Amino acid sequence: MKTGTHRDTGAALGGVAYLRQRLSDVINTPLGSLVGRRExxxxxxxxxxxxxxxxxxxxxxxxxxxxxxxxxxxxxxxKLKEMQIERLGDAHYGLTIMGFLDDGNPVTMEGLQYG
Known part of the structure; x- marks a missing residue:
């Protein structure tokens, strides 16, 4: 698993917590909107x-x-296995994402929000 920095506190972050933050960043960033990283x-x-x-x-x-x-x-x-999405309000969605880490362990992340 990768390690990184918490986006709000600057503290070291790793494991599933860091994966959750990275997924949230990817989901909430429109493709092509970052000038230096269009992909x-x-x-x-x-x-x-x-x-x-x-x-x-x-x-x-x-x-x-x-x-x-x-x-x-x-x-x-x-690796994504399953996803559930529900509408929370106008242009706001809640995501539950299930999948597997690179070591084969299953992981479920609930409460990810988009919008």
């Missing part, structure tokens, strides 16, 4: 004003898998 981010912003139905859930899973598998996002230590 970083996701296309999740394309879903903001869509109806939440079966097609929405499928599109969200595809866009999330695309972001996780993008080498520029640095998430090669996580």
């Amino acid at each position: 970083f981010g996701s296309r999740m912003h394309e879903l903001l004003d869509r109806n939440v139905n079966e097609a929405f859930h499928m599109n969200a899973y595809v866009l999330l898998a695309e972001a996780i598998n993008n080498p520029a996002n640095g998430l090669e230590d996580f």
Whole structure:
């Protein structure tokens, strides 16, 4: 597992907590919006004003898998297995992401928010 810095406190962060922070950063950064790193981010912003139905859930899973598998996002230590998304309000969504760490251990991250 990678280690890094907590975005708010500057403290050292590692393990699942750091993975959670990295996933949140990727999900909430529109692809192409960082001037120095155009390949970083996701296309999740394309879903903001869509109806939440079966097609929405499928599109969200595809866009999330695309972001996780993008080498520029640095998430090669996580493999997506399942995702649940729920609408929390106008343009706000809650995500539960399940998958496996690079050592094969399962991990579930609840309460990730987008929007």
